[in-house]
Amino acid sequence: MQEHESGYFTEENSVEVVTARNRNAGNPRLQEVMEVITRKLHEAVREIEPTEEEWMQAIMFLTRTGQICDDTRQEFILLSDILGVSMLADAIRSRRPSGATENTVLGPFHVDGAPEREMGDNICLDQKGEPMFVHGVVRDTDGNPLEGVRLDVWEANDEGFYDVQQQGIQPEFNLRGVFTTGADGRYWFRAVKPKFYPIPDDGxxxxxxxxxxxxxxxxxxxxxxxxxxxxxxxxxxxxxxxDRYIHSDCVFGVKESLMAEFKPVDDPAEAARHGFTGRFFDVEYDFVLARMETT
Structure with a gap:
């Protein structure tokens, strides 16, 4: 028996005994991660003191969570989202200098291969919903406009669905597009006013x-x-x-700095200038990128 395998498990020394068994782990990072996870899990069990029935309920919840996962649905990511863990991990990974635009969660509905579009194009292919004009400038942290910036954009429609959720109903790549800024750093495109929507809640x-x-x-x-x-x-x-849910986003993705006024415009001349025939919404938001070497 090796030295690190000695010791009998008790309520008081549970963490030390379990983590000692991992001493021969070939990956130091894995060993470190498992030590922290073990310590925090044991702390939670000591504090909660679950009954046998409660413990089995927890096991069955995790079992059901795994069973509903497939190639198009990841229930464990959803669990991470509603517990705020996804946002916390993202915040730690994406620390940026003051003035740079903040990150938030990617979400499950991004699609690779969205079409490259010309500035001013309308990404709404079925012409359903309240029209919007979206525009702004991309700058660096010194305030200089950035040329050649790639903006991959997507949104839900006015019913709260993404195109991939309504295949055969919405056109392919509806409300998606990729735009590239010129020397002035500006971007602009036409879209529709998005709507709030529920995350998958049938699991x-x-x-x-x-x-x-x-x-x-x-x-x-x-x-x-x-x-x-x-x-x-x-x-x-x-x-x-x-939005009615702006203060209670179920995945905690809202940050105050990422809010932009969705301003209604009733001016016929402005509508015609943007290719609309009536009332539309105008939203302006500038992005600030941090250099790669900046921490």
């Missing part, structure tokens, strides 16, 4: 939300992946500050 995570007295909704938003060589990639949203 164990949705049931947990119900038991906790929480709703499954995300407030209305646009998604952006903003990238340029030499700069930190930005994964973020633009939120409607007047």
């Amino acid at each position: 164990p995570v949705g049931q947990l939300l119900g038991h906790l007295g929480r709703h499954p909704y995300r407030p209305a938003h646009f998604h952006y992946l903003v990238s340029l060589d030499g700069y930190q990639k930005l994964t973020t949203h633009i939120f409607d500050p007047d």
Whole structure:
């Protein structure tokens, strides 16, 4: 018997005995991670003191969570989202200097291969919903406009569905597009006013939300992946500050700095200038990218 295998498990020394068994781990990082996880789990069990029935309920919840996962659904990510773990991990990974635009969660509905579009194009292919004009400038932290920035944009429609959720109903790549800034750093495109929507709530995570007295909704938003060589990639949203769920996003993705006014415009001349025939919404938001070497 090796030295690290000695010691008998007790309530008092449980962490030390379990973590000692991992001393021969070939990956030091794995050993470190498992030591922290073991310590925190044991602390939780000591504090909660679960009954046998409660412990089995927890095991069965995790079992059901795994059973509902497939190639198109990842219930464990959803669980991470509603516990705030996804946002915390993202915040730690994406620390940026003051003034740079903040990150938020990617979400499950990004699609690779969205079409490259010309500035001013309308990403709404079925012409359903309230029209919007979305625009702004991409700058560096010194205030200089950035040329060649790639903005990958996507959103839900006015019913709260992404195109991949309504295949055969919405056109392929509806409300998606990739735009590239010119020398002035400006971007602009036409879209529709997005709507709040629920995360998938027909599984164990949705049931947990119900038991906790929480709703499954995300407030209305646009998604952006903003990238340029030499700069930190930005994964973020633009939120409607007047949305009914803006203060209670079920996945905690809202940040105050990411809110932008969704301003209604009733001016016929402005509508015609942007290719609309009536009332539309205007939303302006500038992005600030941090250089890769900046921490």
